[in-house]
Amino acid sequence: xxxxxxxxxxxxxxxxxxxxxxxxxxxxxxxxxxxxxxxxxxxxxxxxxxxxxxxxxxxxxxxxxxxxxxxxxxxxxxxxxxxxxxxxxxxxxxxxxxxxxxxxxxxxxxxxxxxxxxxxx
Amino acid sequence: xxxxxxxxxxxxxxxxxxxxxxxxxxxxxxxxxxxxxxxxxxxxxxxxxxxxxxxxxxxxxxxxxxxxxxxxxxxxxxxxxxxxxxxxxxxxxxxxxxxxxxxxxxxxxxxxxxxxxxxxxxxxxxxxxxxxxxxxxxxxxxxxxxxxxxxxxxxxxxxxxxxxxxxxxxxxxxxxxxxxxxxxxxxxxxxxxxxxxxxxxxxxxxxxxxxxxxxxxxxxxxxxxxxxxxxxxxxxxxxxxxxxxxxxxxxxxxxxxxxxxxxxxxxxxxxxxxxxxxxxxxxxxxxxxxxxxxxxxxxxxxxxxxxxxxxxxxxxxxxxxxxxxxxxxxxxxxxxxxxxxxxxxxxxxxxxxxxxxxxxxxxxxxx
Numbered sequence: 417x418x419x420x421x422x423x424x425x426x427x428x429x430x431x432x433x434x435x436x437x438x439x440x441x442x443x444x445x446x447x448x449x450x451x452x453x454x455x456x457x458x459x460x461x462x463x464x465x466x467x468x469x470x471x472x473x474x475x476x477x478x479x480x481x482x483x484x485x486x487x488x489x490x491x492x493x494x495x496x497x498x499x500x501x502x503x504x505x506x507x508x509x510x511x512x513x514x515x516x517x518x519x520x521x522x523x524x525x526x527x528x529x530x531x532x533x534x535x536x537x
Numbered sequence: 538x539x540x541x542x543x544x545x546x547x548x549x550x551x552x553x554x555x556x557x558x559x560x561x562x563x564x565x566x567x568x569x570x571x572x573x574x575x576x577x578x579x580x581x582x583x584x585x586x587x588x589x590x591x592x593x594x595x596x597x598x599x600x601x602x603x604x605x606x607x608x609x610x611x612x613x614x615x616x617x618x619x620x621x622x623x624x625x626x627x628x629x630x631x632x633x634x635x636x637x638x639x640x641x642x643x644x645x646x647x648x649x650x651x652x653x654x655x656x657x658x659x660x661x662x663x664x665x666x667x668x669x670x671x672x673x674x675x676x677x678x679x680x681x682x683x684x685x686x687x688x689x690x691x692x693x694x695x696x697x698x699x700x701x702x703x704x705x706x707x708x709x710x711x712x713x714x715x716x717x718x719x720x721x722x723x724x725x726x727x728x729x730x731x732x733x734x735x736x737x738x739x740x741x742x743x744x745x746x747x748x749x750x751x752x753x754x755x756x757x758x759x760x761x762x763x764x765x766x767x768x769x770x771x772x773x774x775x776x777x778x779x780x781x782x783x784x785x786x787x788x789x790x791x792x793x794x795x796x797x798x799x800x801x802x803x804x805x806x807x808x809x810x811x812x813x814x815x816x817x818x819x820x821x822x823x824x825x826x827x828x829x830x831x832x833x834x835x836x837x838x839x840x841x842x843x844x845x846x847x848x849x850x851x852x853x854x855x856x857x858x859x860x861x862x863x864x865x866x867x868x869x870x871x872x873x874x875x876x877x878x879x880x881x882x883x884x885x886x887x888x889x890x891x892x893x894x895x896x897x898x899x900x901x902x903x904x
Binding site for chain 2: 446447450468470471472475494
């Protein structure tokens with residue numbers, strides 16, 4: 417599992433990647449009450465915003481961790497956004513068919529991410 | 538940053554602290570939704586020590602103060618409170634506040650934390666222009682303030698006093714000894730629930746806070762941060778300064794005509810507000826409920842048939858109704874019951890309809 421600076425996690429299985437929110441992100445946001453998902457087939461560019469998650473107090477943009485095409489969105493989250501609080505690593509937000517595997521190297525591993533979170537506060 | 542006397546208690550309770558108008562305050566302890574629900578169903582405990590307190594006193598204090606506020610202080614009695622506004626010459630709001638009538642010559646004013654300094658200077662200057670016999674004293678640094686709100690509030694607070702709390706009616710107060718401290722206890726609050734606001738000497742705040750948490754254990758009392766304080770007041774359509782009220786928004790536009798009395802002496806902006814009542818205003822505060830998915834937020838623009846017709850003053854996810862609701866200041870000519878508008882959320886038009894305020898209403902104890 418790797419992480420972005422926007423506190424998202426990415427897991428890759430071959431060309432397919434799943435992304436979700438990190439535990440740090442869900443804690444910082446608090447009660448998540450709304451998720452705005454992209455459409456299946458949308459093509460994303462690494463770093464660009466493609467949706468949002470909203471807590472009671474705040475709006476947080478979702479950025480694409482890697483470039484690629486959205487192959488699935490987790491529609492369960494539309495009715496149960498609180499799943500992102502309850503189990504952030506089990507509940508992925510989108511599935512991506514990645515177009516540039518080289519981008520994977522730019523992401524942080526767990527150790528680097530842990531350090532990043534420490535400095536973020 | 539300023540800290541309230543309960544700062545250490547918040548840290549011990551694991552609160553997430555934020556900067557709120559120069560005060561380091563708890564935004565939440567566990568979760569905004571949990572704290573919101575605890576207050577609606579059981580009891581919530583709030584540190585509101587950041588609020589400002591002034592005493593206005595003098596032989597003619599009532600006459601002087603009456604020329605600066607929209608209520609009629611001649612209708613007030615000792616042991617009663619009134620919600621009112623300090624207004625400017627344009628009818629805009631300098632601040633909204635509570636006035637406690639301590640005696641004919643002595644009034645306690647409770648103002649918004651972020652406006653304390655501005656209000657103090659305003660009051661001092663205006664009072665001095667009217668009479669040198671009335672003094673305004675800033676007591677904000679001497680008071681702690683705690684609110685206990687929710688259906689179990691009275692049961693819990695009753696355990697700390699022999700005085701029969703049912704004797705204190707809505708918007709009335711009494712002087713009570715709590716945990717050995719001299720306090721002012723009023724049946725009032727900012728949540729839409731029954732409850733009390735307690736003013737005590739700063740040094741006693743922690744003891745009273747802990748005593749209330751312990752006394753309410755059985756009822757499931759929860760400490761509540763500013764996050765849920767905002768969603769609670771929002772559902773009850775209680776205005777928040779800087780949102781529904783400001784120097785540029787009059788109480789009439791904000792739908793608070795009830796709190797402006799015209800059958801009294803002059804006060805700043807009286808004529809303008811009288812005209813607004815007689816002739817109507819160009820814009821008015823309304824409730825908005827999203828028809829499509831989304832959460833309306835403060836500042837989002839509102840459109841009708843593609844034309845901009847106003848903006849959202851407070852918008853939120855409502856924990857009680859589990860949907861996006863908002864208060865908005867809209868052009869009066871487009872307002873009609875169940876009228877449809879669009880809220881512009883990050884460039885997308887989201888369908889919404891106009892609804893009655895408040896969103897949430899609960900009967901407060903009246904006698």
